[in-house]
Amino acid sequence: MQTTLPVLLTFIMGMFMIIMFFMPQLGTAESLATRWTTIIWGFAMALGIDSLLLNHFRKIRKGGTQAIHSMALIVAFFVTLIWGLYAWWRYGNPFDAQSSFLWMFRYVYLPLDATMFALLAFFIASAAYRAFRARSMESTLLLIAATIVMMGRVPLGGVIFVAFFIAFMLIVGVYFLYESTKYIGTDRWIRLIVGLFFLSTIVPLFVPSFAKAFANFIPGLADWIMQVPNIAGQRGIGLGLILGSIAFSLRVLFGIERGYLR
């Protein structure tokens, strides 16, 4: 009973929403769903506060330096809550233009939120440095697509891209030529040819008009990647995951999948 009844409720609600969707004359199913979930969410918030505060009261009781931090958390929670409620009562709306709650929003909440968000600029650099290594075909494609799009979006990006293209080909080419001196016979010839191939790719770039055309080509290429392969990939993944979500949702509605509940 402790499982069957909830599963039955899931089934009934799911079917109700599906029927409502096909009979829009009854009302908008989506807005009803949002309304319901939001109100229930409001009550469930009591559990959230319960969990957060009790956890930190426990930590305060344990003592140590953690107690200070937990105390700060609880004080911050109540100061914000009471301030917000007071402003709501005093100005009719906590976010009224005159409301003092905006001070707290502007000078406490906003810098914290924005700085946490801004940390992404650092992490994106370190993640790119670590992950974009040409170790397999997959990671090479990831690397190439990312660098082209990245450089296609800033002024002079194409020029920088060309500069690094030349530097990379030069280093690899010279390395092969150097290696070839250590070998004899076919091994030497292979390395010599490979080295010369890499070097030859940069020769046309010494013609200024060609180098310029190549640099100007990068932003267009970046746009093309965003509009063609990127859209194709997103659409393919998207279609697959909707099908997956339908099958998963049917498993949930018919009680075949109960892992989330029991």
Next chain:
Amino acid sequence: MNLFLIAQVFIIPVNQPSVQLEDGRVIIHWSKVDTSVTKYEVYRKAEGSEDVVKIGETTDTILIDTTLKPGMAYLYMVRSFGPDDSTFVDSNWSQPVALKQEKQGEEREYVLGIIAKERFPVLIFLLFFGFLFFYYYNQARMGKEIFIRRLAGLDAIDEAVGRSTEMGKPVVFVHGLTSLDDPNTISAVAILKYIAKKVAMYEIDLIVPNYDPLVLLASKEAVKEGMLEAGRPDVYKEENIMFLTTQQFGYAAGVNGILVREKPGATFFMGYFYAESLVMAETAYTVGSISIAGTTAITQLPFFIAACDYTLIGEEMYAASAYLSRNPVEIGTIKSEDVAKILIIAAIIIGSILATLAQFGIAEDLFNLYKTLWTVTGG
């Protein structure tokens, strides 16, 4: 005659008139805003056209238009005249009304009397998918084995929990930001239960910071039940399934704090993530944890792929709970997704071929017909 010209504004114009369709007539109604008005004239135009027709004048604030053509949408406007007959001012155009419409003002047709016509293709698709679903469900129940290829990300879960045990470190499970009404989160809770079972066997801590109170509720239930099923209800610690905050970056800050202080051996990111994904995944990397991510958020997948050891991409996330359960009946239903995929592929190939032929003037009608079959309208 330019209707938008206002000679002298001594009168306050009528607001937008309200229009109502009743028995094939339109009732145009407006409220009196200026007492100095001597008469009103009502004008009409068809939607998308600029031909304005005067349909009558009155001193009242209501007028009935009986000269409508079905299938056309009309807009109405009221011109108020001042005392000297040459001073007038126009209202805004009304909402469009069309003869076929119902009272609510939306055009609607029905199939079988009750099902909205524009949504009927969705019903066909759903019934078809439902048929496939139950067909393979029954096949699996009757003992037909259905093959599922290996999913590296899911096999790695056991490995990650195992490694965490060897190192004597806790396991952290991070939820995404959507609530329990998102199938992605429901799937994540099912995965959480599987992890709870594994963790209970090895007696290490499982820490679950939460963003959404409803997910908190489900997580408590799932972890408790998982540990009960593993025969170790004593391992369950209520305080480890904790709530943090409902704000995106506050949550990320809290999770980062947990990651750097608990130094988990394995971290799982499961659910629907937004920009905070990389903040947390990079932190997990820096503390030396194995991290496994799973999300259907296409925009965040690149960051998980860059920062995590294993990533469940899109649909794999939904197959996860069936795959992990090793229950042949659940696995069987995955086959229905695959068959639907083949059908969509076929539909796109046919569509493209028809589109190509239509370019060269061959069977254009067929292409248009085929296209309408797949078009659902009405938001």
Next chain:
Amino acid sequence: MMDIIGVWLAAFLTLAIMSFLFGDNPVYKFVEHIFVGASAAFGIIVMFNQAIWPYLYEGFTTTDAFLKITTYIAIFIGILTLFRLEIMNYVAPNLTWISRFPIAFVTGVGTGIGIVTGIHGFVFPQIVATFLPLLEKHASAIEIASNLILVLGVLASLYYFYFSMEQRGILKGITRLGMVIIMITFGAAFGYTVMARVSLLIGRIYFLISDWLHLVR
């Protein structure tokens, strides 16, 4: 005056969060706890102010009977969540299972609506959008190639998720093509985001050197 205090406070908080980059430290830990506490309360205020209270108010005052009834149903289901409060573990431990009803309710509503809106809003429009001509009379070579790559890319990346078959031979080739398209997608999405993230950092640093230190104006 309040603004000057505010700017200094904001600068302190900004630097405290940034200090996390160089490892955990007591200042970050302290600010992180404040952030979690304050944002939890902030979230409650925002959510109640902008969504829950308007919904409840509308539900109580409306003359629409259906809306009224559904509001009361939601409130009733909402109250059931309270059976999972920690105090219930002591008061009524064998009733905590009642809190499964709200879980079941929300899951049912969410999956039900998700199934139909997914088909309606994504599957059909995206399929129609892929009906592209593979050859055109007056198109350039690039346009034709783009259409071909788009159609094949969608098919291959969808096929990549075909689970119930071992991929061999030509099928393995298609899966491989799917992987190529997916990787380009991810690479492009990564590269595309860098600029927006750097903009955010510029915003923060500009706050520090301009609003706070007045080094630049």
Next chain:
Amino acid sequence: MNRIWTIIEKFGSIDRRIIYALVFLATAIPLFFNVRIPMPVSPEVKSAYEAMDKLKPGDVILISTDYGPSSAPETQPMLEALLTHAFRKDLKVLLMTHWRFEGLIMGVEGLDKIARKFNKKYGEDYIVLGYRPGVTAVMIGMAQDFRNIFATDNEGKSIESYPMYKEIAGPDGILNYKDVALIIGLEAGAIGNAWIMIVNARYGVPIIIGTTAVSAPDYFPFYQSKQLLGMLGGLKGAADYEQLLNITGFASRGMVSQLAVHALIIILIFLGNLSDIARRFRS
């Protein structure tokens, strides 16, 4: 030679803290200098500039700041550049928002800053109308009379009480869209659509949109169909506008930071791959 390769191999394991420091410096240093990368101005920004430039002193522009702090790094420079242009030309500015409190904070901040620079006075050269709920209802209500919606300004005073009101309201004493020469919508979301589809389509007021790089593609079709006189997209759009005004503002310097960080990331990727190659060849 071997020693060189050993050094190159080390490029593959640069400590993340060094990377963080480099990112910080690459972002911060350009902000201190008045440098600008000359770049071709996008045509849509140029037409926005020309639309503003055509206005005569005393003409009224209505700016709607419909964005919050999270998109401010991109949209705030647009606001500042457009206001600079407006005050240079002695236009009268009305500011409003559809975004509750965030939009107001950002709008007032930008307006105060630029007005101070040009010595403009509140009530004489600009008025902050503030926020009212109900996006389309507000827009439609304003068509008749701004006082229907904004009877009082952001500070709670009647808008008629300001000397600027009489100047801009014209002989009929009613302020509505007919008195507005140009609307500028700075948008982080979809409210710009309502400005275009309601106010431009119904009342014929010309519109310029400034938006984040992410939303720019959504508005571009309106520019192509001439429903927008011009548009500014992302930091690049703001930098273009600054270039046309010949000032080196936040956006221009920001573009240098962008370039520096992008270049840094590509250098890092380059070094990482170089070290990988070195390792593979040696083993």
